[in-house]
Structure formats: structure tokens, C-alpha cells
Amino acid sequence: MSGLWFGNLMAGFSLTTRGIAAAVLAVYGALATTDARAGSAAQPGQTVGLPVGAQLPVGLYFVNLSSFGTRSTHPRDSSTNVNLPTFAWSTPWDVAGGRLQFFFTQLVAAASSRGAPYQSGIGQQLLAAQLAWDLGGDVGVSYLFGGYLPIQTGFLTQSASLTHRFATSYTGQDWNLTANLLYGIFLDPRSPAGTLYPDYLNLDLTATRKFGKWQVGAVAFGSTDLPTRVVGYRPQGQIAVGGLVGYNFGPVNLQAYLTRDVVARNYGGREIRGWLRAIVPLYQDTAEVEPNRTLVTRRQAE
Template sequence: MKFSSKALVAAAGLTALAFTPAYATEGGDQATKPGAFIGSSAGVPPPGIYMFNQVFTYQANLVGPGTVNALGNAPGHKTGVQAAVDVQGFLFVPGWTFLGATYDAVFVQPFVMQSLGTPINVQSSGMFNSYIVPVELSWKLGASGFAVKTGLGIYLADGTDTSPTTLNGPANPYYTFQPELILSYLANGWNLSVAMYDEINTENRVTHYTTGDIFHADFTATKTIGKWTFGPVAYYVGQVTNDSCNAGCIGNTLFHVQRYNEWAVGGLVGYDFGPASLSVWATQEVSANGKNAAAAALGADPSLVAQGATVFATLSYRLWAPEEPAKAPMFHK
């Protein structure tokens, strides 16, 4: 079977994952970079072991009532947020089926450089939490072109820590569970997909603070013509449950954003080189807002969210594939 790298780009397992810096160490922290599933789908490539290399940069500023209430910024002053991320990942497709679905598994290791500007002035770099998806199942719905994929990803609390008692490292000192659901239409060169996934966090092992659930929806509407793929993309991310801070917790939910919403729009272009494929997408966050209702009732909402632009590139290729069975020779009298 000839390998098509377009199928790999379409695989939903190809995700880049990164922590978006936020003021303070709790509240609003995201394990997955919003838009990480852009360009993916509910499809699965042929059996084999695949690798993908991803890089992206995120350039933003903090916005929200906390720019004045928490940071004390004067009107017009901007606190910058920057991140540069490199991701190495593997997609395993053994050719197994279960309940009519195709099985695959994913391992991703991100490396992060990130910073926050004045008046915070914090920088960090190192290995972010490893991300594993032990099970993804993809169903093709007949010959309709529609497909459904579901799975469960897990961020391990194994990233770089500068100290076991501080939070200055680039990684999150807690686990994050990420169930996913991807719906796609894949026919006639189209990839019309929405990927929905939710971050469910465990308690921070240092502060015992627990960040609320964060919901993502990534949208792809691309068309492939020949070797080229292009089309509009978008994403939404928002915190849908409040943080919690029990007895003995270091911190206070009044000091952090409890609910926020961000929308971004952009475009994707990709090219299939045959042995490998490259795709690049860029987005601009056009809306970002955050609030802490309890703190606002006391007169000083500290909520902060980042609003900015992302440029993201993925190179994907197959490392290994099972050999096709040899065909019996033809004999003629």
C-alpha cells in the first residue's frame, strides 16, 4: 500500500500541547494549547508507526480587569506573554479493531520556553508534562464520509520543576485528564471537523489548589487539491467550572480568574511532499474575557487572560509500516 501523508496530517492524534502562561500559578492555566487539534480529524492513517515534529510561537498580551486591579498597570501599558514550543510525538496504529472502530495510541513530549513581561517578569524553560493517549477509537460511518473518534489523553506530572516546593518551572505539578470527541466529514478532499476536548485537573501537589475544567473546541474546514491543502480554521476555549481551594490550600480562589472565554480565527495551508507532509496554520484571538464573580462582588476582580496570535507548523511522516504479504508468482503454460 502506498502511504499517503495526507492521512497522517488528518489523524486526530497529531496534537501539539503546551502550557499557556498566566499571571499567578493557578486559575486559567491550560495544559493544551488552544487550537492544538486544528487540521486533525477523526480519520486514522494505515497501520504503522508515525512521527510528527511540531513547533509554534504564541505572542500575546494580558487583558481583563486584573491588568489594573492585580497588576496595577496604567492605561495603555501592556504585559506581554510569549511562548515558543517544540513537540516530538509518535502515533501508533497497529491495525487493530474494536467494536468496529480502528484503534490507535499517541505519545507526545513538549519542550517549552515561556515568559511574562513587566511587572511580573517571569521566565522559564524546560520539559513540559508528557502527554499519552493509550486508547483512541475511530469509526467510519459507512460510505457517507462521516467519521467519529473518541479517546482519553493524560498529562503526566513529570515535567521540569525548579524546586519541589515552588512553582517556577514550566510544567504543571498535577495530572490532567483530557477526554476527546472528534466529528468529521472526510470526502472529496474535504476535512470538515470539530474536535472537542475537556481538561480535568487533579490537585496541585505543591499548593493543593485545583484548577477548574477547561473546555476546548477546534474547527477545521479545509480542502485538498492535488498536493495542496488550505482553508479557514478557528478555536474556542473557556473555563467551565470554578477552581477549588480546600483547607490547607496555599492560595485563594478570589485571587484568580474563575471563568473565561476566548475565540480565535485564522487559516491553514499544507503541502504533501510524499514521504512527509507539512502544514502551517495561524490564528488571531479576536475575543478574550475573564471574570471572578465572587471577587467582583467585593470590588476588585483580578481576572487576567492572554489574547494574541499563534503560528503553528507540523511536519509528519511514517517511520515504519508492516510489509505487504508477498504475492504468489504467476505461472503460464
């Protein structure tokens, strides 16, 4: 499950799914026409394309997901660039029958609200641990628990939060069919500036297939703020769909996908976003990895 779980690790970080892209929703929250601005600790869609329910081969990985999106706000469009560099360590240890894996992600983001000059800065760090179980029959499930650390970067999400992520993947017959549910809980619902941070749910979906070194298919994601008791607050949510293509260059796997909102609630407009993911194994247990496969699972490599 080398490349595939390699992706999985990104998912986990991302793991995932709304992994460190606090920037995107924090900025979009600022764009919404409401006095209580929403923020999120994870970027919707950041784990699509990855078999997050499958086990990652033992090793150390570096994964970077970079995306650029434009939202049709008025009078001018709003844009965000989100970068999620992640280190993932898949250990040789099992806990309760699941493989133990660790993730560290550091967000770097830039944003322009309605044509204003870009702001850029360092976002929240994510520290997370995951257990992934191989159920047999090319089916895997995983649970990730982690936390986003507080920061002072004003235009990004600032408050600390917890993240729970539940994923299931089918990776047989060169398919990657994955659903990843992300549940975020803020420890402090208000920033020092008064920004509201509602708890949230994200769902990232993947249906791709490998053809030799190529990987192609469809992706989708949805997100929603959970209810709050703040009078006048209008919860934000979105549904986006798109397509993905990936290629295995050998030591490096690349994935690119394009998504577009089909539903956008209280964001001020719909978004189109391009994504590029690079997966680089720094170390792998060769006994678990089959060369020249694009995002393979551990079972497929045996």
C-alpha cells in the first residue's frame, strides 16, 4: 500500500479530511455577509484521491498538497492559495489490531478578499495519530485523532481544536473507493477578535481507478458548520464535485484534481479550485512495497 497509502497519509494529515487548510474557510468565513465570521481548522476536499481507510506501508513520507481557488464574490472575486506540507510516519507497531501512524502538517496560506491585496502567513499546525485496520477483501478502515494548535495569524483560524476522522476504503481491482468523514470541535468558539468558530463536519469522497502508472476518476466533497446558539449567525456549507488524474513517476507520485462548487451556502459565491499533490517516500520498508505501481495498497503489494 505504498503510493496509495502514501496518499492516505496525506489524507490523514489532511487526515485528510479538512487537515490544515484553516485558511480557506477562515477566509471564506470573512467573506460571508454575516457579523459572526466562520472559521475552520481543515480544508474541505484535502483528502480526496487518497485511500485514507487503508494502511500506509511502514516508512516515512513527505506529502505536499497545494491548491488555488477563486470564489465568485461581489464586487470582485476572492482567491486563496493553501499549501499543506505534511510528514507522515507509518510505524511497524500495531495497537488493537490497527497500524499506528503519526502525522504533522504545517499550513502556509495566502488570501485576497474581494480584490484586496493578498495576505499571507503561517497557519495552524496539526499533530495527529491514526489507527488503520486491514479487514481483508481489500477493505480497510481507519480512525484519526489530532489537534490543531493555536496561532496568532489574524486572517486565519486561530483557536485550538480537535479533529476526529473516520474513513473506509476499498482498494481491490485497482480501484480506490473511499469515504472520509471529518468532525472538528473547537476548544474556544471565539477568537480574540470575536470571530466565531462553529464545530464542523466534512465528507470527502473518491472513486478512482488505476491503469498502469495512471490513476483517473471522480471526486467530491461536502462541508457544513454545525448548529450554534449565536443569534443571527448564518451557517456555511458547500458541495463540490470534480475529476482527478494521477501519475507514478517512480519515487514521486503526483495527483491533480479540479473541483467546482455545485452548492454554496453563505460563502458569497461559488468556488472553482485546482489542486496538486506530490507524494515522496523518504523511507519505506521494501518488503511491503511493490515498485512501479501508482498508489498501491499493502495487500496489493503482497
